[in-house]
Amino acid sequence: MEKIKQNTLHGEVAERIRDMIAQGTLAPGSRVPEKQLCEQFGVSRTPLREALKVLAYEGFVELLPNRGARVAKLTRAALKNTFEVMQNLEALAGELAGERITEQELTNIEALHYQMLAHYKNGNMQEYLLANQQIHEAIVIASQNDVLIDVYKNLNHRVRRVRFTAELTNDYWSIAVAEHEAMIDALRARDGNALSSILRQHLKNKVEFSALEEMAE
Amino acid sequence: MEKIKQNTLHGEVAERIRDMIAQGTLAPGSRVPEKQLCEQFGVSRTPLREALKVLAYEGFVELLPNRGARVAKLTRAALKNTFEVMQNLEALAGELAGERITEQELTNIEALHYQMLAHYKNGNMQEYLLANQQIHEAIVIASQNDVLIDVYKNLNHRVRRVRFTAELTNDYWSIAVAEHEAMIDALRARDGNALSSILRQHLKNKVEFSALEEMAE
DNA sequence: AACCTTAAAAATGAATGCATAATTTGTTAT
DNA sequence: ATAACAAATTATGCATTCATTTTTAAGGTT
DSSP states (O other): OOOOOOSSHHHHHHHHHHHHHHTTSSOTTSBOOHHHHHHHHTOOHHHHHHHHHHHHHHTSEEEETTTEEEEOOOOHHHHHHHHHHHHHHHHHHHHHHHHHOOHHHHHHHHHHHHHHHHHHHTTOHHHHHHHHHHHHHHHHHHTOOHHHHHHHHHHHHHHHHHHTTOOOOHHHHHHHHHHHHHHHHHHHTTOHHHHHHHHHHHHHHHHHHTTGGGGOO | OOOOOOSSHHHHHHHHHHHHHHHTSSOTTSBOOHHHHHHHHTOOHHHHHHHHHHHHHHTSEEEETTTEEEEOOOOHHHHHHHHHHHHHHHHHHHHHHHHHOOHHHHHHHHHHHHHHHHHHHHTOHHHHHHHHHHHHHHHHHHTOOHHHHHHHHHHHHHHHHHHTTOOOOHHHHHHHHHHHHHHHHHHHTTOHHHHHHHHHHHHHHHHHHTTGGGGOO
């Protein structure tokens, strides 16, 4: 995985810790050992602690006074809540994208869509999920609302671990693909309202059928 | 104003800086002088810098590598985007609150509502806006969705400066009060859908009529 | 006088050091 | 043997210090 070069040390450290949490190297509920991570990253405690403050506000860890940081548990309730919000944000994004999407963005999403279809035909679920994810992100970006984009990305970050470990049943998979077809149609027609309701339904199905909530403890 | 006791120094510092930004003591676009603030608060640079990392994530300041922190400008576009998202989040909150609000929460909101009406009758705009704000927050809390609550509070924080400097025209003010009446009715009936659409309209009106977007530079 | 170059000053980013709180370990008493 | 207490170890929170970068200022050149 190519890593985006962060200008700041604490930013780099935060990114590394986020990865470790997403990959499960740092188990949920476990404490974050400052000293050990410092040695591992070859940095002092100052930038590491700064990174922890940021991660705390992003919801990746929780800070207990005089007890350091613990990896936040992604409880079932938290996952449900996060999806509930993301669902709504994507619906808003769709609505706005209908009015604001550029030709180039549309072309790009279409390309991703066809790639995704190919992965579906090949039964390649990992690649499918990746393209799928990129399409959803692209729609959010097409909303041209920076605040929406930021908030969405943060929430997406928090749940990315479960997003890519989901198992799709064949039945649901075909439904999802059909819904994606409808999304593309709505985008081409610049029909924000249609796109919005398709997205809302799509994400509701996703949570229901892919048993995403089962993935949290 | 009573201040909530923060356990951590950096949390306390962050709160103080937020206030300074909200009150305009730290002007938008100006740099945040670490040394000066350290002396003023009587703390060292470490907790102050930790606070700045948090504030950057919250959108109050922006961090430039090797150039420290600058107070983020609340541009008109950013304000518009923020309201766009908040509007949607409140609509979602209303929908959920319809299903989930507790008796006690409802009673509390009713009480706030009557307080607000009193301030309206007295023409006390500051107090009105405060009660208004508390009602909106209470509805969001009644959604029982912690993620939603967190995101909403953060966005609300960012725009609080303009929220309380808004000037309401008498015409709009009476419309707003009527909409609030409808909100209370919908809540009492536990009608999430109705509440959701009332909130959506209410917030759209608020932005339009109170000329909130004019308040940003 | 305006502009560029260069040196001094100030500010930032990160490492280290110190005091305090929490955790672990070892001992003793029941 | 288990539980409770106490000492030692460890980790955290904050202050201080050091190195690097940026900003400011001065002096010289055109």
